[in-house]
Amino acid sequence: MDISTRRRLLEGMRRAHQADAAHTATARARTRAAMAAADARARLAHAEASGLSADKLEAARAAADGPARREQEARGKLCRTFTAARAANSTLGALYAPYARGRGTGGRDRSVIAAGILSELAETPRELVLAADAIVVSTSGGKDSLVCGDRVVTLAAEAGCLDKVVLVHADLGEESEWPGVRELAQRQAERWGVRFLVVKAEGGLLGLVEKRGMWPDAARRLCTASLKRDKIGPLFKQITDALGLDGQTLILSALDMRASNGRRMVLTWHPVLELTEAAVWRRIADAALEYHPVYDALIPRLSCVFCVLAGRDVLVRAVRLCWALGLDLPTRYVALEEHIGHRFREKLSIADIVAEATLAEAEEGPLIWVRGDALRRHAGEEAAAGYLRNLAAAA
Ligand code: SF4
Numbered sequence: 001m002d003i004s005t006r007r008r009l010l011e012g013m014r015r016a017h018q019a020d021a022a023h024t025a026t027a028r029a030r031t032r033a034a035m036a037a038a039d040a041r042a043r044l045a046h047a048e049a050s051g052l053s054a055d056k057l058e059a060a061r062a063a064a065d066g067p068a069r070r071e072q073e074a075r076g077k078l079c080r081t082f083t084a085a086r087a088a089n090s091t092l093g094a095l096y097a098p099y100a101r102g103r104g105t106g107g108r109d110r111s112v113i114a115a116g117i118l119s120e121l122a123e124t125p126r127e128l129v130l131a132a133d134a135i136v137v138s139t140s141g142g143k144d145s146l147v148c149g150d151r152v153v154t155l156a157a158e159a160g161c162l163d164k165v166v167l168v169h170a171d172l173g174e175e176s177e178w179p180g181v182r183e184l185a186q187r188q189a190e191r192w193g194v195r196f197l198v199v200k201a202e203g204g205l206l207g208l209v210e211k212r213g214m215w216p217d218a219a220r221r222l223c224t225a226s227l228k229r230d231k232i233g234p235l236f237k238q239i240t241d242a243l244g245l246d247g248q249t250l251i252l253s254a255l256d257m258r259a260s261n262g263r264r265m266v267l268t269w270h271p272v273l274e275l276t277e278a279a280v281w282r283r284i285a286d287a288a289l290e291y292h293p294v295y296d297a298l299i300p301r302l303s304c305v306f307c308v309l310a311g312r313d314v315l316v317r318a319v320r321l322c323w324a325l326g327l328d329l330p331t332r333y334v335a336l337e338e339h340i341g342h343r344f345r346e347k348l349s350i351a352d353i354v355a356e357a358t359l360a361e362a363e364e365g366p367l368i369w370v371r372g373d374a375l376r377r378h379a380g381e382e383a384a385a386g387y388l389r390n391l392a393a394a395a
Contacts (some may be wrong), residue, residue, distance in 0.1 A: 001099060003124070003131045007250065007265065009099075012092040013114050014260050019088035023081040030074040037071035040064040108254045116166040122269055129155050129253060132267075134239045135165045136253040137194075138232055141185040142302030144272055146289045147280050151271045153192040166193040168235060170228040175332070176204030176304045178294050179325070187290060191394075199231040205304045206336060214342045216308050223308065281378035288390035295374035297321050297367055305329050312348060312356075317367070319357035324367045330354050 049059035119127050135150050139145035149167060156162045169185040189196035205223055209215055216223040240249045240263050249264040249362045260266045284291055292302050298317055305318050333350045343349045373382035
Protein backbone atom coordinates (compact mmCIF):
# COMPACT_ATOMS: atom_id res chain seq x y z
CA MET A 1 0.00 0.00 0.00
CA ASP A 2 1.60 3.33 -0.96
CA ILE A 3 1.56 6.44 1.18
CA SER A 4 -1.26 8.19 -0.71
CA THR A 5 -3.49 5.09 -0.38
CA ARG A 6 -2.78 4.98 3.36
CA ARG A 7 -3.51 8.66 3.58
CA ARG A 8 -6.83 8.23 1.73
CA LEU A 9 -7.76 5.36 4.04
CA LEU A 10 -6.95 7.38 7.16
CA GLU A 11 -9.02 10.26 5.84
CA GLY A 12 -11.88 7.84 5.10
CA MET A 13 -11.63 6.57 8.67
CA ARG A 14 -11.60 10.07 10.08
CA ARG A 15 -14.73 10.97 8.08
CA ALA A 16 -16.55 7.76 9.09
CA HIS A 17 -15.55 8.31 12.73
CA GLN A 18 -16.77 11.92 12.61
CA ALA A 19 -20.05 10.94 10.89
CA ASP A 20 -20.70 8.17 13.45
CA ALA A 21 -20.01 10.59 16.32
CA ALA A 22 -22.39 13.17 14.81
CA HIS A 23 -25.09 10.49 14.41
CA THR A 24 -24.68 9.32 18.02
CA ALA A 25 -24.91 12.90 19.32
CA THR A 26 -28.01 13.54 17.18
CA ALA A 27 -29.64 10.32 18.41
CA ARG A 28 -29.18 11.50 22.01
CA ALA A 29 -30.57 14.93 21.16
CA ARG A 30 -33.57 13.27 19.47
CA THR A 31 -34.27 11.16 22.59
CA ARG A 32 -34.21 14.30 24.76
CA ALA A 33 -36.51 16.12 22.32
CA ALA A 34 -38.93 13.14 22.23
CA MET A 35 -39.13 13.08 26.04
CA ALA A 36 -39.73 16.83 26.20
CA ALA A 37 -42.50 16.51 23.55
CA ALA A 38 -44.12 13.60 25.42
CA ASP A 39 -44.12 15.69 28.62
CA ALA A 40 -45.68 18.61 26.79
CA ARG A 41 -48.38 16.35 25.27
CA ALA A 42 -49.19 14.92 28.71
CA ARG A 43 -49.51 18.42 30.16
CA LEU A 44 -51.81 19.41 27.29
CA ALA A 45 -53.97 16.31 27.73
CA HIS A 46 -54.27 17.12 31.42
CA ALA A 47 -55.23 20.71 30.61
CA GLU A 48 -57.86 19.53 28.11
CA ALA A 49 -59.34 17.12 30.64
CA SER A 50 -59.48 19.83 33.31
CA GLY A 51 -62.12 21.85 31.51
CA LEU A 52 -60.05 25.05 31.29
CA SER A 53 -61.33 28.19 29.66
CA ALA A 54 -60.80 28.56 25.89
CA ASP A 55 -58.00 31.15 26.47
CA LYS A 56 -56.10 28.93 28.85
CA LEU A 57 -56.54 25.92 26.60
CA GLU A 58 -55.19 27.92 23.67
CA ALA A 59 -52.15 28.92 25.75
CA ALA A 60 -51.55 25.25 26.74
CA ARG A 61 -51.68 24.20 23.06
CA ALA A 62 -49.20 26.96 22.13
CA ALA A 63 -46.85 25.78 24.91
CA ALA A 64 -46.94 22.22 23.52
CA ASP A 65 -46.13 23.42 20.00
CA GLY A 66 -42.47 24.26 20.69
CA PRO A 67 -41.41 20.79 21.97
CA ALA A 68 -43.39 19.09 19.15
CA ARG A 69 -41.62 21.22 16.55
CA ARG A 70 -38.19 20.55 18.12
CA GLU A 71 -38.91 16.82 18.12
CA GLN A 72 -39.80 17.00 14.45
CA GLU A 73 -36.57 18.87 13.67
CA ALA A 74 -34.49 16.41 15.73
CA ARG A 75 -36.06 13.52 13.77
CA GLY A 76 -35.12 15.19 10.47
CA LYS A 77 -31.57 15.76 11.69
CA LEU A 78 -31.31 12.15 12.82
CA CYS A 79 -32.30 10.97 9.33
CA ARG A 80 -29.70 13.23 7.74
CA THR A 81 -26.85 12.15 10.08
CA PHE A 82 -27.86 8.50 9.58
CA THR A 83 -27.61 8.91 5.81
CA ALA A 84 -24.27 10.75 6.14
CA ALA A 85 -22.82 8.09 8.47
CA ARG A 86 -23.98 5.29 6.16
CA ALA A 87 -22.44 7.05 3.15
CA ALA A 88 -19.13 7.71 4.98
CA ASN A 89 -18.94 4.10 6.16
CA SER A 90 -19.76 2.66 2.77
CA THR A 91 -17.11 4.91 1.14
CA LEU A 92 -14.62 3.66 3.72
CA GLY A 93 -15.71 0.04 3.15
CA ALA A 94 -15.15 0.43 -0.61
CA LEU A 95 -11.73 2.06 -0.06
CA TYR A 96 -10.66 -0.63 2.35
CA ALA A 97 -12.15 -3.66 0.54
CA PRO A 98 -8.97 -4.45 -1.49
CA TYR A 99 -6.95 -4.69 1.77
CA ALA A 100 -9.62 -6.03 4.13
CA ARG A 101 -8.48 -9.65 4.46
CA GLY A 102 -11.68 -10.51 6.29
CA ARG A 103 -11.69 -7.48 8.57
CA GLY A 104 -14.51 -4.96 8.80
CA THR A 105 -14.18 -1.18 9.16
CA GLY A 106 -16.59 -0.46 12.00
CA GLY A 107 -15.93 0.59 15.62
CA ARG A 108 -13.00 -1.27 17.15
CA ASP A 109 -11.84 -2.66 13.78
CA ARG A 110 -11.44 0.89 12.59
CA SER A 111 -9.10 1.87 15.47
CA VAL A 112 -7.07 -1.30 14.92
CA ILE A 113 -6.76 -0.59 11.20
CA ALA A 114 -5.83 3.06 11.81
CA ALA A 115 -3.16 2.02 14.35
CA GLY A 116 -1.81 -0.54 11.84
CA ILE A 117 -1.63 2.04 9.06
CA LEU A 118 0.10 4.53 11.35
CA SER A 119 2.69 2.00 12.42
CA GLU A 120 3.30 0.98 8.78
CA LEU A 121 3.79 4.64 7.95
CA ALA A 122 6.27 4.99 10.80
CA GLU A 123 8.35 2.23 9.20
CA THR A 124 8.95 4.42 6.16
CA PRO A 125 9.87 7.69 7.87
CA ARG A 126 11.57 9.22 4.83
CA GLU A 127 8.41 8.76 2.73
CA LEU A 128 6.39 10.14 5.59
CA VAL A 129 8.56 13.22 5.96
CA LEU A 130 8.48 13.83 2.21
CA ALA A 131 4.68 13.44 2.07
CA ALA A 132 4.04 15.80 4.99
CA ASP A 133 3.25 19.46 4.44
CA ALA A 134 4.37 20.36 7.97
CA ILE A 135 6.12 18.48 10.76
CA VAL A 136 5.30 19.61 14.27
CA VAL A 137 7.64 18.38 16.98
CA SER A 138 6.21 19.04 20.38
CA THR A 139 9.07 19.35 22.86
CA SER A 140 9.05 19.40 26.63
CA GLY A 141 12.79 20.08 26.49
CA GLY A 142 13.34 16.66 28.08
CA LYS A 143 15.63 13.85 26.95
CA ASP A 144 13.06 11.98 24.81
CA SER A 145 11.95 15.20 23.10
CA LEU A 146 15.61 15.97 22.50
CA VAL A 147 16.30 12.69 20.74
CA CYS A 148 12.94 12.79 18.95
CA GLY A 149 13.74 16.30 17.62
CA ASP A 150 17.22 15.16 16.62
CA ARG A 151 15.80 12.19 14.66
CA VAL A 152 13.13 14.22 12.91
CA VAL A 153 15.50 17.04 12.05
CA THR A 154 18.13 14.60 10.72
CA LEU A 155 15.51 12.84 8.56
CA ALA A 156 14.04 16.11 7.31
CA ALA A 157 17.50 17.53 6.53
CA GLU A 158 18.47 14.35 4.62
CA ALA A 159 15.20 14.56 2.67
CA GLY A 160 15.87 18.25 1.92
CA CYS A 161 12.78 19.54 3.72
CA LEU A 162 14.03 20.95 7.02
CA ASP A 163 11.84 24.01 6.42
CA LYS A 164 8.76 21.87 7.17
CA VAL A 165 9.81 21.33 10.78
CA VAL A 166 8.39 23.43 13.63
CA LEU A 167 9.45 22.88 17.23
CA VAL A 168 6.63 23.68 19.64
CA HIS A 169 7.00 24.07 23.38
CA ALA A 170 4.17 24.41 25.92
CA ASP A 171 5.60 26.75 28.54
CA LEU A 172 4.08 25.93 31.94
CA GLY A 173 6.01 28.69 33.71
CA GLU A 174 8.38 28.54 36.62
CA GLU A 175 5.53 27.89 39.08
CA SER A 176 5.42 24.41 37.57
CA GLU A 177 8.63 23.60 35.77
CA TRP A 178 12.32 23.65 36.49
CA PRO A 179 14.07 26.90 35.58
CA GLY A 180 15.49 27.25 32.09
CA VAL A 181 13.24 24.71 30.30
CA ARG A 182 11.84 27.12 27.70
CA GLU A 183 15.28 28.60 27.03
CA LEU A 184 16.73 25.12 26.58
CA ALA A 185 13.98 24.19 24.08
CA GLN A 186 14.72 27.41 22.19
CA ARG A 187 18.45 26.63 22.05
CA GLN A 188 17.59 23.20 20.65
CA ALA A 189 15.55 24.80 17.85
CA GLU A 190 18.31 27.30 17.11
CA ARG A 191 20.92 24.59 16.94
CA TRP A 192 18.80 22.63 14.44
CA GLY A 193 17.86 25.72 12.45
CA VAL A 194 14.10 25.16 12.69
CA ARG A 195 11.21 27.43 13.64
CA PHE A 196 10.38 27.65 17.33
CA LEU A 197 6.92 28.38 18.70
CA VAL A 198 5.92 28.72 22.34
CA VAL A 199 2.41 28.36 23.70
CA LYS A 200 1.94 29.62 27.21
CA ALA A 201 -0.17 27.80 29.77
CA GLU A 202 -0.87 30.71 32.13
CA GLY A 203 -0.64 29.76 35.79
CA GLY A 204 0.74 26.30 34.98
CA LEU A 205 -0.03 23.35 37.22
CA LEU A 206 -0.23 25.54 40.32
CA GLY A 207 -2.84 27.80 38.69
CA LEU A 208 -4.85 24.85 37.38
CA VAL A 209 -5.00 23.19 40.81
CA GLU A 210 -5.91 26.45 42.51
CA LYS A 211 -8.72 27.07 40.03
CA ARG A 212 -10.17 23.54 40.20
CA GLY A 213 -9.58 23.14 43.94
CA MET A 214 -8.14 19.65 43.40
CA TRP A 215 -5.06 17.86 42.09
CA PRO A 216 -5.21 15.89 38.87
CA ASP A 217 -4.37 12.19 39.10
CA ALA A 218 -3.48 9.31 36.81
CA ALA A 219 -7.15 8.57 36.07
CA ARG A 220 -8.05 12.23 35.39
CA ARG A 221 -4.90 13.67 33.90
CA LEU A 222 -6.49 16.98 33.06
CA CYS A 223 -3.15 18.73 33.45
CA THR A 224 -1.68 17.25 30.26
CA ALA A 225 -4.84 18.05 28.31
CA SER A 226 -5.38 21.58 29.52
CA LEU A 227 -1.76 22.68 29.97
CA LYS A 228 -0.27 21.07 26.89
CA ARG A 229 -2.53 19.40 24.31
CA ASP A 230 -5.30 22.02 24.28
CA LYS A 231 -2.71 24.80 23.99
CA ILE A 232 -0.84 23.20 21.12
CA GLY A 233 -4.01 22.14 19.22
CA PRO A 234 -4.84 25.64 17.80
CA LEU A 235 -1.39 25.78 16.20
CA PHE A 236 -2.53 23.19 13.65
CA LYS A 237 -5.13 25.63 12.36
CA GLN A 238 -2.53 28.41 12.18
CA ILE A 239 -0.13 26.16 10.29
CA THR A 240 -2.88 25.02 7.91
CA ASP A 241 -3.97 28.63 7.29
CA ALA A 242 -0.39 29.81 6.78
CA LEU A 243 0.27 27.06 4.21
CA GLY A 244 -3.01 27.90 2.43
CA LEU A 245 -3.02 24.67 0.38
CA ASP A 246 -5.94 23.82 -1.90
CA GLY A 247 -6.26 20.23 -0.70
CA GLN A 248 -6.03 18.73 2.76
CA THR A 249 -2.79 19.63 4.61
CA LEU A 250 -0.84 16.68 6.01
CA ILE A 251 0.73 17.46 9.39
CA LEU A 252 2.95 15.00 11.20
CA SER A 253 2.77 15.31 14.92
CA ALA A 254 1.79 13.33 17.95
CA LEU A 255 -1.90 13.97 18.21
CA ASP A 256 -5.11 12.12 17.41
CA MET A 257 -8.19 12.29 15.22
CA ARG A 258 -9.54 15.20 17.25
CA ALA A 259 -6.89 17.45 15.74
CA SER A 260 -7.77 16.41 12.20
CA ASN A 261 -10.56 17.78 10.03
CA GLY A 262 -11.44 18.23 6.37
CA ARG A 263 -8.69 20.82 5.90
CA ARG A 264 -5.89 19.00 7.68
CA MET A 265 -4.88 15.51 8.70
CA VAL A 266 -2.69 15.31 11.79
CA LEU A 267 -0.85 12.00 11.86
CA THR A 268 0.56 10.49 15.00
CA TRP A 269 4.24 9.75 14.84
CA HIS A 270 6.49 8.70 17.73
CA PRO A 271 9.98 8.41 16.27
CA VAL A 272 11.65 7.37 19.55
CA LEU A 273 9.02 5.01 20.91
CA GLU A 274 11.13 1.90 20.40
CA LEU A 275 14.31 3.33 21.94
CA THR A 276 15.43 2.15 25.37
CA GLU A 277 16.48 4.69 27.97
CA ALA A 278 20.12 3.66 27.46
CA ALA A 279 19.79 4.21 23.69
CA VAL A 280 18.32 7.67 24.29
CA TRP A 281 21.30 8.62 26.48
CA ARG A 282 23.71 7.12 23.97
CA ARG A 283 22.26 9.33 21.23
CA ILE A 284 22.46 12.39 23.50
CA ALA A 285 26.15 11.63 24.11
CA ASP A 286 26.97 10.87 20.47
CA ALA A 287 25.25 13.96 19.07
CA ALA A 288 26.28 16.20 22.01
CA LEU A 289 22.63 17.23 22.53
CA GLU A 290 22.31 19.68 25.43
CA TYR A 291 20.16 18.13 28.15
CA HIS A 292 18.67 19.86 31.18
CA PRO A 293 20.87 19.77 34.33
CA VAL A 294 18.09 18.34 36.55
CA TYR A 295 18.88 14.92 35.08
CA ASP A 296 22.31 15.19 36.70
CA ALA A 297 20.58 15.58 40.07
CA LEU A 298 18.82 12.21 39.63
CA ILE A 299 15.50 13.59 38.44
CA PRO A 300 14.49 11.05 35.75
CA ARG A 301 12.00 13.19 33.77
CA LEU A 302 11.92 16.84 32.84
CA SER A 303 8.31 17.22 33.88
CA CYS A 304 6.49 19.52 36.28
CA VAL A 305 8.63 19.88 39.42
CA PHE A 306 5.92 18.05 41.37
CA CYS A 307 4.40 15.80 38.73
CA VAL A 308 1.26 14.02 39.90
CA LEU A 309 2.54 10.83 38.29
CA ALA A 310 6.04 10.88 39.83
CA GLY A 311 7.23 8.29 42.34
CA ARG A 312 7.64 9.19 46.00
CA ASP A 313 11.46 9.13 45.91
CA VAL A 314 11.51 11.43 42.86
CA LEU A 315 9.19 13.88 44.63
CA VAL A 316 11.39 13.88 47.73
CA ARG A 317 14.41 14.51 45.57
CA ALA A 318 12.55 17.30 43.75
CA VAL A 319 11.97 19.06 47.08
CA ARG A 320 15.66 18.76 47.94
CA LEU A 321 16.65 20.01 44.50
CA CYS A 322 14.36 23.03 44.95
CA TRP A 323 16.18 23.80 48.19
CA ALA A 324 19.57 23.39 46.53
CA LEU A 325 18.49 25.78 43.76
CA GLY A 326 16.90 28.27 46.17
CA LEU A 327 13.36 27.74 44.78
CA ASP A 328 10.40 28.35 47.08
CA LEU A 329 8.09 25.91 45.26
CA PRO A 330 7.81 23.37 48.13
CA THR A 331 6.47 26.09 50.44
CA ARG A 332 4.04 27.32 47.78
CA TYR A 333 2.76 23.82 47.03
CA VAL A 334 2.29 22.99 50.71
CA ALA A 335 0.38 26.27 51.14
CA LEU A 336 -1.78 25.46 48.11
CA GLU A 337 -2.55 21.99 49.43
CA GLU A 338 -3.67 23.49 52.75
CA HIS A 339 -5.63 26.22 51.00
CA ILE A 340 -7.72 23.91 48.79
CA GLY A 341 -8.00 21.15 51.41
CA HIS A 342 -7.23 18.41 48.88
CA ARG A 343 -4.19 16.17 49.14
CA PHE A 344 -1.65 15.90 46.34
CA ARG A 345 -2.42 12.16 46.29
CA GLU A 346 -4.96 10.22 48.27
CA LYS A 347 -2.23 8.64 50.40
CA LEU A 348 0.54 11.21 50.01
CA SER A 349 0.52 14.92 50.70
CA ILE A 350 3.12 17.45 49.59
CA ALA A 351 3.57 18.19 53.31
CA ASP A 352 4.54 14.49 53.81
CA ILE A 353 7.04 14.74 50.97
CA VAL A 354 8.59 17.89 52.42
CA ALA A 355 8.84 16.20 55.85
CA GLU A 356 10.58 13.22 54.26
CA ALA A 357 12.95 15.52 52.36
CA THR A 358 13.78 17.32 55.61
CA LEU A 359 14.79 14.01 57.22
CA ALA A 360 16.88 12.97 54.21
CA GLU A 361 18.59 16.34 54.17
CA ALA A 362 19.43 16.03 57.88
CA GLU A 363 20.94 12.56 57.31
CA GLU A 364 22.74 13.14 54.01
CA GLY A 365 23.24 16.91 53.79
CA PRO A 366 22.30 18.98 50.74
CA LEU A 367 22.19 17.40 47.27
CA ILE A 368 25.43 17.47 45.36
CA TRP A 369 25.80 16.76 41.63
CA VAL A 370 28.07 17.81 38.80
CA ARG A 371 27.41 18.37 35.13
CA GLY A 372 27.52 15.10 33.22
CA ASP A 373 26.39 12.89 36.12
CA ALA A 374 23.35 11.64 34.20
CA LEU A 375 25.56 10.51 31.32
CA ARG A 376 28.09 8.97 33.71
CA ARG A 377 25.27 6.86 35.11
CA HIS A 378 23.73 5.85 31.81
CA ALA A 379 26.64 5.76 29.35
CA GLY A 380 29.82 5.70 31.42
CA GLU A 381 32.63 8.07 32.37
CA GLU A 382 34.21 8.16 28.92
CA ALA A 383 30.96 9.06 27.17
CA ALA A 384 30.31 11.81 29.74
CA ALA A 385 33.80 13.28 29.34
CA GLY A 386 33.50 13.28 25.54
CA TYR A 387 30.05 14.85 25.76
CA LEU A 388 31.23 17.68 28.00
CA ARG A 389 34.18 18.39 25.69
CA ASN A 390 31.90 18.50 22.62
CA LEU A 391 29.36 20.67 24.38
CA ALA A 392 32.05 23.14 25.46
CA ALA A 393 33.47 23.23 21.93
CA ALA A 394 30.02 23.89 20.45
CA ALA A 395 29.26 26.75 22.91
S1 SF4 B 1 4.29 16.68 33.96
FE1 SF4 B 1 2.91 15.56 35.34
S2 SF4 B 1 1.83 17.16 36.50
FE2 SF4 B 1 2.81 18.16 34.75
S3 SF4 B 1 1.24 18.23 33.17
FE3 SF4 B 1 2.41 16.32 32.84
S4 SF4 B 1 1.33 14.73 33.99
FE4 SF4 B 1 0.57 16.71 34.72
